Amino acid sequence: MVGIFEDLGFEAGLAAVLGNLVGVVVLATVFLLLPIFTIWVERKVAARFQNRIGPNRVGPYGILQSFPDVVKLLGKELILPRNVDKIPYLLSPIIMVAAVVLIVAVIPLAPTIIGTDLSIGALYFVSVGSLTTIAIVMAGWGSNNKYALLGAFRTVAQLISYEIPLVFSLLIPILLVGSLSMQTIVEFQDTYWIIFYVPTAAVIFLVSNIAEIGRAPFDLIEAESELIAGYMIEYSGMAFAMFYLAEFLHAFLVAVIFSVLFLGGWQGPLAQDVPVLGIAYLTIKSFIVYFAMLWVRMTLPRFRIDHLMAFNWKFLVPVSIVHVLVTAGIWSALPEPDLSGGWFARLGEEFPRMALNLVASVVIAVVSLRLLRQYAEQERQRLSEVTAMVEHKQYPLATTGQGAQSNVIVVGTGSGD
Amino acid sequence: MTLETFSTWEGTVDDLKGLVTERAISGETMLLNMGPQHPSTHGVLRLILELEGEEIVNCIPDVGFLHTGIEKNMEYKTYEKSIVMTDRMDYLNPMGNNLVYCLAMEKLFELDVPMRAQIARVILAELTRLNSHLVWLGIHGLDLGVTSMMTYCFREREVLLDIFEMVSGQRMMSTYFRPGGLWRDLPEEFEDAVRFVLKTFPAKIDDYEKIMTHNAIFLDRTQGIGFITAEDAIAYGLSGPTLRASGVNWDIRKAQPYSSYERFEFDVPVGQHGDVYDRYLLRVEEMRQSLRIIEQGLNMLEPGPFRSNNRKYVPPPRSELGRSMEAVIHHFKLWTEGFRPPKGEVYVATESPRGELGCFLASDGGPNPLRVHFRTPSFANLSAANKLSQGYMIADLVAIIGSIDIVLGDVDR
Numbered sequence: 001m002v003g004i005f006e007d008l009g010f011e012a013g014l015a016a017v018l019g020n021l022v023g024v025v026v027l028a029t030v031f032l033l034l035p036i037f038t039i040w041v042e043r044k045v046a047a048r049f050q051n052r053i054g055p056n057r058v059g060p061y062g063i064l065q066s067f068p069d070v071v072k073l074l075g076k077e078l079i080l081p082r083n084v085d086k087i088p089y090l091l092s093p094i095i096m097v098a099a100v101v102l103i104v105a106v107i108p109l110a111p112t113i114i115g116t117d118l119s120i121g122a123l124y125f126v127s128v129g130s131l132t133t134i135a136i137v138m139a140g141w142g143s144n145n146k147y148a149l150l151g152a153f154r155t156v157a158q159l160i161s162y163e164i165p166l167v168f169s170l171l172i173p174i175l176l177v178g179s180l181s182m183q184t185i186v187e188f189q190d191t192y193w194i195i196f197y198v199p200t201a202a203v204i205f206l207v208s209n210i211a212e213i214g215r216a217p218f219d220l221i222e223a224e225s226e227l228i229a230g231y232m233i234e235y236s237g238m239a240f241a242m243f244y245l246a247e248f249l250h251a252f253l254v255a256v257i258f259s260v261l262f263l264g265g266w267q268g269p270l271a272q273d274v275p276v277l278g279i280a281y282l283t284i285k286s287f288i289v290y291f292a293m294l295w296v297r298m299t300l301p302r303f304r305i306d307h308l309m310a311f312n313w314k315f316l317v318p319v320s321i322v323h324v325l326v327t328a329g330i331w332s333a334l335p336e337p338d339l340s341g342g343w344f345a346r347l348g349e350e351f352p353r354m355a356l357n358l359v360a361s362v363v364i365a366v367v368s369l370r371l372l373r374q375y376a377e378q379e380r381q382r383l384s385e386v387t388a389m390v391e392h393k394q395y396p397l398a399t400t401g402q403g404a405q406s407n408v409i410v411v412g413t414g415s416g417d
Numbered sequence: 418m419t420l421e422t423f424s425t426w427e428g429t430v431d432d433l434k435g436l437v438t439e440r441a442i443s444g445e446t447m448l449l450n451m452g453p454q455h456p457s458t459h460g461v462l463r464l465i466l467e468l469e470g471e472e473i474v475n476c477i478p479d480v481g482f483l484h485t486g487i488e489k490n491m492e493y494k495t496y497e498k499s500i501v502m503t504d505r506m507d508y509l510n511p512m513g514n515n516l517v518y519c520l521a522m523e524k525l526f527e528l529d530v531p532m533r534a535q536i537a538r539v540i541l542a543e544l545t546r547l548n549s550h551l552v553w554l555g556i557h558g559l560d561l562g563v564t565s566m567m568t569y570c571f572r573e574r575e576v577l578l579d580i581f582e583m584v585s586g587q588r589m590m591s592t593y594f595r596p597g598g599l600w601r602d603l604p605e606e607f608e609d610a611v612r613f614v615l616k617t618f619p620a621k622i623d624d625y626e627k628i629m630t631h632n633a634i635f636l637d638r639t640q641g642i643g644f645i646t647a648e649d650a651i652a653y654g655l656s657g658p659t660l661r662a663s664g665v666n667w668d669i670r671k672a673q674p675y676s677s678y679e680r681f682e683f684d685v686p687v688g689q690h691g692d693v694y695d696r697y698l699l700r701v702e703e704m705r706q707s708l709r710i711i712e713q714g715l716n717m718l719e720p721g722p723f724r725s726n727n728r729k730y731v732p733p734p735r736s737e738l739g740r741s742m743e744a745v746i747h748h749f750k751l752w753t754e755g756f757r758p759p760k761g762e763v764y765v766a767t768e769s770p771r772g773e774l775g776c777f778l779a780s781d782g783g784p785n786p787l788r789v790h791f792r793t794p795s796f797a798n799l800s801a802a803n804k805l806s807q808g809y810m811i812a813d814l815v816a817i818i819g820s821i822d823i824v825l826g827d828v829d830r
Contacts, residue, residue: 049565050564051569146447150471150811153470153471219562228455228456298564298565299563299565299628300563300632300634301629301632301634301638302634302638302812304637304813305471305810306810307637380640383640383641384640
């Protein structure tokens with residue numbers, strides 16, 4: 001791209017700036033338009049989960065449904081309620097979208113296609129992704145609405161807490177690879193994907209990321225049945241659409257980042273030679289992860305804020321810390337394998353340390369889940385005893401007629417597992 | 418919103434005194450207006466919440482946003498013409514409302530009801546109970562974030578609504594029960610349609626249980642939440658599943674059988690913890706029991722008259738009009754002036770899906786009732802909202818309101 005501008009007669013410096021600018025615009029536009037498709041996917045998949053048809057009027061299979069929706073939102077007035085704090089209120093949707101789009105910069109789409117291969121790419125993802133917290137707090141505070149404020153309260157608590165297991169589980173692939181650069185992390189997964197080394201870390205990463213973007217079952221910040229729309233209750237028109245855009249884009253980018261970190265990113269047959277294939281592989285993997293997220297979203301009830309925090313601090317954080325320590329120990333104890341041979345040779349060379357890590361990771365998962373279950377059963381038992389002080393009032397029943405046997409079934413006597 | 422703007426919205430600060438604590442007046446705790454336009458207040462319930470952070474200090478229900486004046490309106494209509502309005506009270510339990518009003522009339526007139534009609538009423542009342550519990554389950558799921566639950570439940574409800582349409586021509590506002598029996602005989606397809614429900618439904622209930630009953634998040638969200646003891650439940654006048662979940666074995670179908678319920682064999686599920694989870698389990702079990710009742714009812718159903726033959730209250734069939742002058746006179750009288758029942762007052766209680774649904778009917782001997790009053794379960798159950806939700810969080814309040822299963826049309830009438 002820079003070459004083209006140089007050929008046109010621009011100076012080298014200017015050509016570099018222009019070339020990069022074009023790259024930024026193209027990349028950002030592609031990702032900003034992506035939600036139009038992912039929203040359709042989400043609605044269609046959700047509809048299938050819920051025994052519905054979903055959008056089917058505009059375009060084949062309703063694929064163009066998002067366009068009329070966007071046009072409608074564009075035509076809506078941006079209502080500015082009295083008593084709002086204008087600057088944070090209007091700035092927050094912009095920060096929200098900007099923070100999410102910034103993530104795109106470090107996603108390696110193919111061996112040669114990446115916004116910028118920052119040496120601290122993984123750290124950049126975490127820090128930019130958590131900028132959305134500030135946008136949500138601004139929206140919640142600026143709206144001058146109690147529901148928005150409650151939503152913002154919850155956001156601060158939830159997002160900041162879940163950052164910790166997120167960073168710890170992100171630390172594990174970084175430990176294995178020895179680099180924070182996203183491209184290096186993908187190149188490392190030439191033989192085995194990182195999910196085969198540390199499946200538990202992958203799950204923790206996905207869970208804390210879903211919490212980070214505030215999707216079900218962690219969608220308390222906009223819990224429809226409690227806070228109506230949470231922090232974005234006062235927004236209308238395009239400002240509202242921007243929050244939605246940011247949410248959907250963030251959800252998809254989380255799936256992409258998960259694929260990059262744990263599912264080998266663009267790795268796949270022939271991807272080294274044909275970059276387009278790399279993009280295709282990454283897209284396929286991302287959509288599989290996205291589907292899994294939708295599945296969770298459609299099935300599980302919503303957490304309550306204190307359970308959410310307990311789950312984070314009492315379960316995810318300790319498990320991820322233990323996992324980091326165990327993986328670091330194993331990794332430094334094992335000798336570096338010789339990775340100079342062909343692909344199959346490397347596969348064999350890599351196998352022992354992969355297998356050892358896998359076993360360790362699975363053991364951590366099994367042990368911690370066992371402990372969690374035990375704790376949960378204890379808690380339920382305790383709760384059951386606290387509330388079981390209800391005495392049975394057997395009222396004399398005026399039973400008449402031959403069939404009227406008054407059997408009483410006591411519900412909830414079985415163990416609640 | 419400060420306290421001043423809050424109070425100028427409706428009422429004065431003085432109105433709030435006594436309802437909320439002093440701390441709310443001084444601004445230490447937050448007053449939050451929840452509803453009447455709120456997705457999980459099940460219609461137009463307004464709750465004034467006093468919050469400390471997310472914890473509920475006080476929860477004051479404010480009703481009357483759906484006041485339809487049905488009870489008053491009934492005083493201006495003849496007895497039979499008012500049945501159509503009872504459908505609209507508790508719109509999830511239309512047949513049950515018809516039933517209680519018809520039972521009150523029949524008790525007042527001392528009108529006989531043929532056995533076929535009684536059995537048919539029981540079957541349809543139980544189908545309505547299923548319908549109501551399905552909506553409750555779906556919405557309860559929705560409140561707790563299991564969005565898919567609603568569509569599953571509404572899918573099954575569709576089958577039930579088709580049956581209602583088959584018998585009465587209407588999916589929801591059926592007006593099928595009339596004093597002395599039914600509007601018309603059950604159609605031939607009825608039995609097959611209900612047998613289909615009996616065949617397919619148990620598996621569906623198992624499916625719902627798979628999604629909800631053992632889900633760890635669901636257990637966390639419901640166990641030990643909205644707890645009320647049996648004494649308090651009785652003191653608040655709770656009834657139905659909300660009362661039985663606290664361990665009180667009180668089901669009017671058993672205690673004061675009506676419409677031949679004494680001929681049916683079914684069990685009364687009773688909870689032991691009095692929390693949201695027990696109310697959930699109890700209603701799910703009630704759905705199974707309803708299926709049992711329906712099955713027995715179908716087996717008992719025998720051909721025969723479907724409406725009383727008392728020409729003083731029941732219009733003659735069309736076929737008689739061409740032959741009998743007397744029938745024409747009866748018909749004319751009944752459809753212009755209506756009937757004139759004896760003076761008196763009656764009260765009849767039935768077990769609606771939500772609890773004790775009673776109808777008080779006073780007659781002064783004229784063609785219109787002197788007073789009709791419905792003792793509705795939603796209204797009584799809602800009175801315990803403050804007791805149930807104190808000390809829990811906003812998220813729990815949604816579950817609690819869902820678990821006492823209010824219908825605002827039933828609250829306000």
